[in-house]
Amino acid sequence: MTPPALMEASRDEWLDINGCALRYRIEGQGDPIVLIHEIGGCLESWDAVAAVLAVDNTVIRYDQRSAGRSEKTMEPFTAHDLANDLAELLTALGVSRRVRLVGAAFGAAPALLHAAAHPDAVSSVALLAPALDIAPSSREILEARSHGAQESGMRSVLSSSLDRAWPESRRTGNSEFPRFRGRYLANEPHGFAQHNEALAEIELGDALERVKCPVLMLAGLHDVVRPVDNVQAAAERLPSATVVTIDAAHFIAAEAPQVAAAELLGFFGGGEHSSLRHVDIPEAEFSEEQRAAVAEAVAGVRGRMPAPMRAWLVNPELAARAQALGETLRYRTSLGPRLSELAIIVTARLWGTPFEWRVHSAAAAQAGLDPHLIESIRLGILPEFDAEDERTVVDVALALNHRHRIGDALFERATAVLGRRGLADLVGILGYYSLVSMTLNVYEIDTAGATSPFTASEGATDGLP
Template sequence: MQVNINGIDTRYVLSNEGGGPWLTFIHQLGGDLSVWDQLAGYFRDDFTVLRYDVRGHGATGVPDKPFSVADLSRDLATLLDALGAPHTHLVGMSMGGMVAQQFALDHPSRIDTLTLADTSAGTAPENRAVWDQRAATARREGMASLVPATLSRWLTPDFQAAHPEAVEQIREVLQHTSPAGYALACEALRDFNVQERLNEIRLPTLTVAGRHDTGTPPAATEFIAKSIEGAQYELLDAAHLAPIEQSHRFAALLETFLETRV
């Protein structure tokens, strides 16, 4: 399905077989809504599951000017308005976790629970250049040049060897991401920082990190958990895409977390 959100044609998939509470998933940089296929299938009997392609990704349009994570938060609010969802359980991974944090600060009354996976609350000054380099590489060389190093950060060698079909789907999405959209998102993440505001979040929060995540070390996610009162922190045997690599364990954690708050 497509809907125009803040001037950008946006793809979304709604699975509401169960007709239950809303549960929204936000994907990683260089991903799209398909990364949540398995988890959406797991929860759709009990929840109204929403997935969408963030601007510049998948089948959603690429803007012609820079945007911020705050803009991505506004996109989500507008999408929920368009679909008639007053509030939702919210799950964000990596870039999606940054959008979710911003949304929690911008629209706390619209979140039932907050789940943040493999994410950080901001980029340290010494790491800003990394985002600039990735953006420049995408624009200059295209996405193919970024694929090998990205997959090595995202998934452990054991998972890649055991699940080649899943890895190939993730690779295809990454390789076909718009270089311009990817670069603009890199620059948005470079400028994102809500570290000093995390204590404003007063929501039931689950945080999940991958033990082998080199791109966003577990300490970054643990910092978020320590900064949000009452937040739960879980460490999984995975790299950066922990909810995908450890999908059964993540689903069980999320199900238990949601059951206590629905």
């Protein structure tokens, strides 16, 4: 039974934890996901990501001590103290299910320390641009930043902190940056300094090696604070870690929230309690063929095992060949991401597959599809198209799903608009993601007890269900 604290409506509350009043917020219902913010951040750093995750999960986010609107303490603290705060907060909230932890930058440290100390209470961990160690030269920068903030205020340290982590070239057209900057400047200087000092003195010991659950690390391709090679080096210390690169700088959750949320959903899947039908094969029980199939998937473009492969693994050859086909059809066709993702979300809508929809609707938006078009498809309304190639993709998808063939006129139009290879690629995408949808639905991967994202509309047509 879900603890009463986890069933409350979304609002800010405070709890006294280890002698400090921590602000927290709980949204949604389902398996718990805990979001831990970065230095200079607060629970609002996760706004856009939390909105996606809370559709079918209980999302718990909080301001760490001396940050956001939590109490500002006078005593210094360490990453281990922050991990103790996390453990005590979850206990106070009555969280009894295994949690999934997400930590950004220095927020990764308490997440991993908690996972190492409480292996039975954590099912998986995801880290965004994780700060898990510090070079001597960086320690000097942090100490100077701490001193500068306390002596001259937050604005005096912008050039060495925010401007470096979220460079000017990455701000154009991003509506979140002004809000992020405003919250950053509103930090209480002493609390900000305390967090920088805690990072400067970070010492995790053998905690990374003791984390046994799966770990996903997201690395920003444009991150100069925690570059990709730094994240990869940290991943090598973990027994089961995967690195995925994101087109972003350091503050991934704020700069690329839809992509981050899609990666998190893909990694977390449906949660351990989401299905009565599907049982994952424990890694320790993998056959050589199953282990090889998973290794091939992890070494590929995705950097992880795709969700339906969890079911396919009972037949290792099916798992290996299907995931390889999927990698080709998603990433290496002539259609490009915009049209490929359009075909995938139409398939997800026609099959009524929530997991596939959530992951790929976010990817479709990132690929440049009009949000109004995506919303029309979600509601089951045949969209009005400005682009002929988009109209053609949807017409082919609907014809094949409803009539199982296309007429001569549509064949000629599709060939003219998409090209002969483009049409072949489209048929492959529609077929493969129908297989994915059937698998997710049969095994109820992220469907049992989940809230459907699909809403019937009075404007719905025969084109979409």
